[in-house]
Amino acid sequence: MTQIELRGVEKFFGPVQVIKDLNLVVDHNEFVVLLGQSGCGKTTTLRAIAGLESIDRGDILIDGRRVQHMKASDRDIAFVFQSFALYPHMTVFENIAFPLKATRKSRAEVDSEVRSVAETLRITHLLAKRPSALSGGDMQRVAIGRALVRRPKALLMDEPIGALDAKLREEMRAEIKRLHMKQGSTTIYVTHDQVEAMSLADRIVIMHEGVLQQVGSPMEVYADPANLFVAQFVGSPVMNVAPVSVSEDAGKARVILDGAGQGFAFPSELLARLQAGNAVNGALALGIRPEGVTVAREQRDGFLPVQVHIVEPLGSYDIVDLKVGSQMLRARTSSGLVAPSDERVFAHIDPAQAHFFDTASGNSLGVKL
Numbered sequence: 001m002t003q004i005e006l007r008g009v010e011k012f013f014g015p016v017q018v019i020k021d022l023n024l025v026v027d028h029n030e031f032v033v034l035l036g037q038s039g040c041g042k043t044t045t046l047r048a049i050a051g052l053e054s055i056d057r058g059d060i061l062i063d064g065r066r067v068q069h070m071k072a073s074d075r076d077i078a079f080v081f082q083s084f085a086l087y088p089h090m091t092v093f094e095n096i097a098f099p100l101k102a103t104r105k106s107r108a109e110v111d112s113e114v115r116s117v118a119e120t121l122r123i124t125h126l127l128a129k130r131p132s133a134l135s136g137g138d139m140q141r142v143a144i145g146r147a148l149v150r151r152p153k154a155l156l157m158d159e160p161i162g163a164l165d166a167k168l169r170e171e172m173r174a175e176i177k178r179l180h181m182k183q184g185s186t187t188i189y190v191t192h193d194q195v196e197a198m199s200l201a202d203r204i205v206i207m208h209e210g211v212l213q214q215v216g217s218p219m220e221v222y223a224d225p226a227n228l229f230v231a232q233f234v235g236s237p238v239m240n241v242a243p244v245s246v247s248e249d250a251g252k253a254r255v256i257l258d259g260a261g262q263g264f265a266f267p268s269e270l271l272a273r274l275q276a277g278n279a280v281n282g283a284l285a286l287g288i289r290p291e292g293v294t295v296a297r298e299q300r301d302g303f304l305p306v307q308v309h310i311v312e313p314l315g316s317y318d319i320v321d322l323k324v325g326s327q328m329l330r331a332r333t334s335s336g337l338v339a340p341s342d343e344r345v346f347a348h349i350d351p352a353q354a355h356f357f358d359t360a361s362g363n364s365l366g367v368k369l
Helices: 042-050 092-102 107-121 136-148 166-183 194-200 218-223 228-233 269-276
Strands: 004-013 016-026 031-035 057-062 077-080 154-158 186-191 203-208 211-216 240-249 252-257 263-266 284-288 293-296 304-313 317-324 327-334 344-349 355-358
Touching (some): 016 042, 016 211, 042 154, 092 136, 107 166, 136 154, 194 218, 211 228, 240 269, 293 317, 293 327
Parallel strands (some): 031 203
Antiparallel strands (some): 004 016, 004 057, 240 252, 317 327
């Protein structure tokens, strides 16, 4: 059993605070992804867990034992860097075996462990080769093998596939997920790529400017973002966010985008829920993902006339930018539904997929219909 816990962790580089009161528990066998923009503190957090960075306040616990004052070598944690960091003069076998030889294991034990890990990573046929003869994906497999061979308590990975091309990244994502499921090790993975986070994680930890913003499963952070930062960081294309006002109109709630004039009809219960959440017109924003915006070529009940601005054809579907007054909404449509011109079409917002945010604090109001 390997559990990693951070309690009130803070880290300063001079006057700059890069980790702010971070509290997090990573359970045994869990795959947790730290997701955020460059400079948000995710790599510093990972390095602090590994013992490569000291912390200024708080506790880091591994299996209930405080380790912040222990050397990295005493924490029994393996670290995989973005750079492969392989020894160029050694073969793949020798690179993977290096951590075992440092512990003075017998030749038979080393051979058995290396071949076992190589078989798991599907690189047995590469054991006699040197790094210069390997592809980027194979070199990263070797780096992962070197980390795994000594059976560490936990595996920490810092953007391990960031240097690979798109096709190799896709292959390695599947390989890392397969490896985790087979090995069952506690894993913390750092990335700024939300696709990696969504496809790999049991839980995603989203950070911004050193502050933990939200922790949840991939679907939780996608479907129920805690604030505007999460809403616009997770998802591709990002969630539409626009300032709105809400009023009562003929027994329904009317949601009007600033500068749009006309409004989208919502169930009347929206007004009561917004009032319960202390929402204030003038400090209210609507969030809706592109798949929550429906586009039709003919007028339908509840649809508003809008103007096509830009169409991005992506094969199986299109992303369409729609002008709603002075605001812009992005919609996901079937391929070829609208032409890439200033065509007039009609749009509808699905109330069940709408989110409402307090623009002053950025926090979600938790209003779901």
